[in-house]
Amino acid sequence: MSVLGPLFRWEAVESHFSDRARLQAMLDVEAALVRAQARAGLVPAPAAAAVAGQCSVDGFDLDALGRAAALAGNVAVPLVAQLRARVAREDAGAARYVHRGATSQDVIDTALVLQLRGALVPIRTELDDLAAVLARLARQHRATPMAGRTWMQQAAPTTFGLEVAGWLDAVDRHRERLSAAHRRVSVLQFGGAVGNLAALGEPAMTVAAALADELGLALPAVPWHTHRDRLAELATTIGLCLGTLAKIARDIALHAQTEVAELSEPVAPGRGTSSTMPQKRNPVGSAVVLAAAARVPGLVASVLGAMVQEQQRALGGWPAEWELLPETVSLFGGALHRLTRTVAGLHVDAAAMRRNLEASRGLVFAEAVQHALQDRLGDQARQVVEAACHRARQEDRHLRDVLVADPAVSAAAAPDELARLFDPMLHLGAADALVESVLAAHARHPAAAAAGGD
């Protein structure tokens, strides 16, 4: 990882996307391929063992591979050549069985699938963790009143628990989506030069099935060299997930503003410090997530655009994916890990939430007050409350005081009755029931039952 790596990425994911990991995955495919052909009787077992025995990235010359890949147009061509040479040194007869029947793209695509499959394991566990943390937080604050805000203005009272329940509900949907995308992307690519496995002759379909079995991947109906929808679907699913993570991060950052001060990110030595301002505690976790979210939609669009791949195997769309897909997963992994740690250590200031309900001097209760007065004043209530809001703002008074001073209102409701209308606890509506509904659905979530498996 680069010096910015620890900031933006997560080691558990990155380890699947290093150069070594990429090449090892390709060698794993080559090893599986020769074993599958041995199972089909096409390759003598000792030769298969000789090939598989060389399929460790350790002895390969990565610099030479890079230079040769620049000429050949992909890294499989020189990797296969190096592998063949290494095998030949040990067992000249076995070299001919290297990469037999496959094309570069079979190896590169299947290796990418293996890398993605691996990277999604920690990601899905972390997303489960995030959901668990959110469930705890929602339960804890199901009765914590807070100003609900719309159009970035205080609107009406609600609870912090309901806000968090909304976050949780979305995260739980993403857990399902990611599970489905994980399953769908775990599919073998194997078609040979133009996708008809012509180089393998009769036993082609048997070899394909054995290869899928060796690698624990699904066997597709047909090779998908220029049909990238499964890969692209993983990217779009990540785009959807990250949209939600960034929504949560933006909410946290808004709650954490100095004048609002309802939430703060966890404190640790060196965390969120400034190079010049000694008081600073920057919401670093939110910033990392928002930065990722600023980047991933563009990557998703590129992946979708690159789907327009020509004929049997494409020209520019395919190489475009080689860095795009790992990058997409990597930024997501980093953001997810950051957000999970941030939410887990989030400091909630319920007193500040309560205090901010007073910031509008009663205006945040206007809708509730209007509803309450409608029973007594009928359709006139709306106009009365609108006028009172206007006056409260103009004269910088509390809405309650303006209403008490209004003869029409005071004729209909006693001052203490009016005062009670400004108690947030009386205007939370179905907030508690909705939190309950989300928590119940969360408890029933498939991933809750299964222990990490699909």
Next chain:
Amino acid sequence: MSVLGPLFRWEAVESHFSDRARLQAMLDVEAALVRAQARAGLVPAPAAAAVAGQCSVDGFDLDALGRAAALAGNVAVPLVAQLRARVAREDAGAARYVHRGATSQDVIDTALVLQLRGALVPIRTELDDLAAVLARLARQHRATPMAGRTWMQQAAPTTFGLEVAGWLDAVDRHRERLSAAHRRVSVLQFGGAVGNLAALGEPAMTVAAALADELGLALPAVPWHTHRDRLAELATTIGLCLGTLAKIARDIALHAQTEVAELSEPVAPGRGTSSTMPQKRNPVGSAVVLAAAARVPGLVASVLGAMVQEQQRALGGWPAEWELLPETVSLFGGALHRLTRTVAGLHVDAAAMRRNLEASRGLVFAEAVQHALQDRLGDQARQVVEAACHRARQEDRHLRDVLVADPAVSAAAAPDELARLFDPMLHLGAADALVESVLAAHARHPAAAAAGGD
């Protein structure tokens, strides 16, 4: 529709996205809302009928709505005001029941859901049709040999049926995805000002359930005012679909090039003509699909970016969706309809496909020849064939003739044996079995069983 509408769009979809359709859907939500409250005993049945009776877009002043929406920030505010005034003229007492307990976003979001649900019906039928047409084409050409092309170069022989089977296989996956997205997006939005249904008091959850029932929508665990993943998922699913449609369109355009001439788009008077060149027959269908595919990834990225919506109801991300989502569906609808019609009338020139297999003067058979010679020449075969390819290119001769003249080769294989290696029918590998495998999967497709339903 604009003057470009018939070119880029499809009436069956557009009818769901006109101004009138948008407003009518909003009025349908208002009518359902008051009926739901009547079912819950909150509104007298005659008042509910009075409100519902005004919920037809016909009498509304659209210009005034547009101007007032520009001030208010959304079209629901003035629509509700107009509706209330219209109801009041008929039944003064009923006006107070208009829009009760709802917020603008409840109406706008649910109306959008209704529009999307409607537009997806013809789209899914058309996608079924496209699949059916492709299945027919794949079956028909399962034994039509063709040059497989990789990196936009002839690579090795394959069949046109296998190419089409690849198209079909992807389309069938999209049918599943679109079915799932259709189901997931068909969900009620109903939360009131800040998502806790506070204005409705105790019976809020009952009203919500009744409202979902009235509209035939699913009732979510919690309102989703700032959680847009279901809507965004529809956009990403369309992005995935369109990637495949455009891949097919690009393939058609490549096959249709003058020098290739293997496919041509259907001929009709005025279709694909030029303003200046009398001979022109432009592949208009492919162009429309590719133009849509150039635009939709950007729209998807915008939808994903707009997911970062603040707090209880958002500032800029939400209004961004109002045109983005209809536009995405609309461009997809137009492209899908065009492609389906184009593929249905596609002219396949199997003779040209066969002829083009000769364009490379035997080089397209190089891999097959090398495999065949490997049995006789062993590992030397690769070098021999590579050298022969090089010489064939240099001297502009047929690869077969170069090989015949090569003593090493002629020692190992008789000229007629060599000549037979250049028969494409002998190098189609598993093409037929793979087509069969796709067709079998297609026949088992869920949508094939169900008659248009989920």
Next chain:
Amino acid sequence: MSVLGPLFRWEAVESHFSDRARLQAMLDVEAALVRAQARAGLVPAPAAAAVAGQCSVDGFDLDALGRAAALAGNVAVPLVAQLRARVAREDAGAARYVHRGATSQDVIDTALVLQLRGALVPIRTELDDLAAVLARLARQHRATPMAGRTWMQQAAPTTFGLEVAGWLDAVDRHRERLSAAHRRVSVLQFGGAVGNLAALGEPAMTVAAALADELGLALPAVPWHTHRDRLAELATTIGLCLGTLAKIARDIALHAQTEVAELSEPVAPGRGTSSTMPQKRNPVGSAVVLAAAARVPGLVASVLGAMVQEQQRALGGWPAEWELLPETVSLFGGALHRLTRTVAGLHVDAAAMRRNLEASRGLVFAEAVQHALQDRLGDQARQVVEAACHRARQEDRHLRDVLVADPAVSAAAAPDELARLFDPMLHLGAADALVESVLAAHARHPAAAAAGGD
């Protein structure tokens, strides 16, 4: 415009992008073409007059054009056919001079250039207005202290005038960019079928020059049918502008939050109201700008992607532009007009800005205090102030009080000296000079000198 038009768009721009405006621009090109050929002696003057006389959109059948365009693949083919027929009815011999030497794309591209050129006139005037309004505001508030905020946290004191000067400085850069893009995009497209003007014979270059002259457009060195950089540059320039507009809008929305309340958007009846909350004054102007900014980067990416146009005239990339470019300009026009009006009527609450400087209980002065103490405490100052910040936060005390109570500090500075450190007016640094520097550059701005021309 649709019912959402008045919200998102601006009539002064939209009038250039209606169907009628598009077709009239195309007819203007046809008229200029025949006049140019008359000037070159290729067409008899009366015939040219007969053709030009029919080049008014009024008599054309737009529905028929739309249907025929769907078949032909572009609207020029049927438009030319209708025009030819109309001319023939008046003057049979003149009909042959219609569209002579041109191709559809010449007419469609040049017409688009004319539309863009027209739409940029009100846009540039409005951008000048925005700059003027910002200059006034920056001057007015050059000494209005305010909490500077970084990472969405209060950081150190600054002035509102400096914030606005930053907005202005960027807007002035965009005025230059837009002027350059306006000039560069105002270029003739004229190349005939494949860009070599072959159909016109010898006088081709003369006709091209005359045509450019007729339309007041620059004559390019060579036709640019598949080189779209000038058009794309207009889109990217708009993307840059909108980034700044949206930055301003987001700042306004953040300042306008209930708990911050430093700015509010202009008040007008019906503006920013809610369908349910009587007190609401939503920042509608900011929302419209932010919504546009959520959409335009995706459009810009699509325009850039569509630049990959094939050969002499392209397949899908070109039609993709027909709606993309007008849409980009249209969303920008709407956002610009909104923001200009919003900023012109912005209410600035300097007292609230001052009050919010107290929100952090002195922490916003920490850097300034540390600098002041450095002279007396040396390098120790940093640690002392950091510790005091920590304690102030922990014990919820004012930083000043904590420092006064610190023996090391009180030994070095008297309480009233310390108290003076918390006066924002003493920590504004070069704010005033920087505002001056921006205003001076603004006064020198080329567009300030020229009255609307380049």
Next chain:
Amino acid sequence: MSVLGPLFRWEAVESHFSDRARLQAMLDVEAALVRAQARAGLVPAPAAAAVAGQCSVDGFDLDALGRAAALAGNVAVPLVAQLRARVAREDAGAARYVHRGATSQDVIDTALVLQLRGALVPIRTELDDLAAVLARLARQHRATPMAGRTWMQQAAPTTFGLEVAGWLDAVDRHRERLSAAHRRVSVLQFGGAVGNLAALGEPAMTVAAALADELGLALPAVPWHTHRDRLAELATTIGLCLGTLAKIARDIALHAQTEVAELSEPVAPGRGTSSTMPQKRNPVGSAVVLAAAARVPGLVASVLGAMVQEQQRALGGWPAEWELLPETVSLFGGALHRLTRTVAGLHVDAAAMRRNLEASRGLVFAEAVQHALQDRLGDQARQVVEAACHRARQEDRHLRDVLVADPAVSAAAAPDELARLFDPMLHLGAADALVESVLAAHARHPAAAAAGGD
């Protein structure tokens, strides 16, 4: 660089974007800052020398920086801390002058500017080289006839030289744009915590000017911490350039198709080979350019979206740029270098171009023939030629033969006259003049005069 680096990137550019280059640029800024303050008399010269003396990346612990940056939220915080510690070890009194008056973003932004400025030097030279190569090619093939192709169909004859002149003309425009963007982006960032340089007191503006001078950067009117248009403009300019590079690459790939075979990419051992097909020569250069073009528009959209940066210094938009901008320049550099080398070694097969003019059996001459016949047949010519084209296609005959057999035509033109109409050299229109016009403009290009300077 990763193992894919040599394929997608260019060392001359990459060297500016390594971790070490990034940190060294930051240290260069710190050194210049302390020197500027020494010039302003704020720092004793020996102390300045002591600080500057430590500003070499060699002794820094990059792993520790990465880990600390992950906590702090940016790499400047720990870098400054390490620098301060290193200075203190040598000269305790000098440590206090490290990073004085600056904020993290001043250092990070200015360092990025330095990196970008450096990377643009080889890029601009390479773009000059590309233009020179294209000019040579255009001149060489100004009279090489070729089928002009529109909508991916043969349309009418033109010259390869004119196609190349179109490429050149666009590249020359990009040279101007890149020169302007290079100049505009080379600007100092220096504002302190909130952009008003408050920590430096009176001499702030003097220090800023001296710092700009030290680094050879322009001094802006005001710091631009949250105004990113200059950086974003570099990204959009690159997006525009790459659009043209990819258009050229796509054209090359289309010309290089087996059935067209008019161009081929340079041949070199190992270049464009396949892992399985011995005859393959894949157009690797074009593929690399097209892959970059599939990725950059999404990056540009992300950069534009990230412009919406909050208040005095932003939360997520700023960190998003740290990898986005280098990535954009890097992909462009790789693509540009590849394309320049590819075009420089391009093999043009003029005979194949000529041969392909016969592929349509005369139809490519239809427009020319119609024009020629118009003088003799009048308005009837269009119908006659259209009918002949239709028949030629139906009956698979040469258009010439169909016309000769048509009594109306043969009455008007003798067979040998008709035959001459099918000579491409007679239908090249203004192709040569247009090539000349582009070459003349190229010769006048500013960058042609100046030797590498602006």
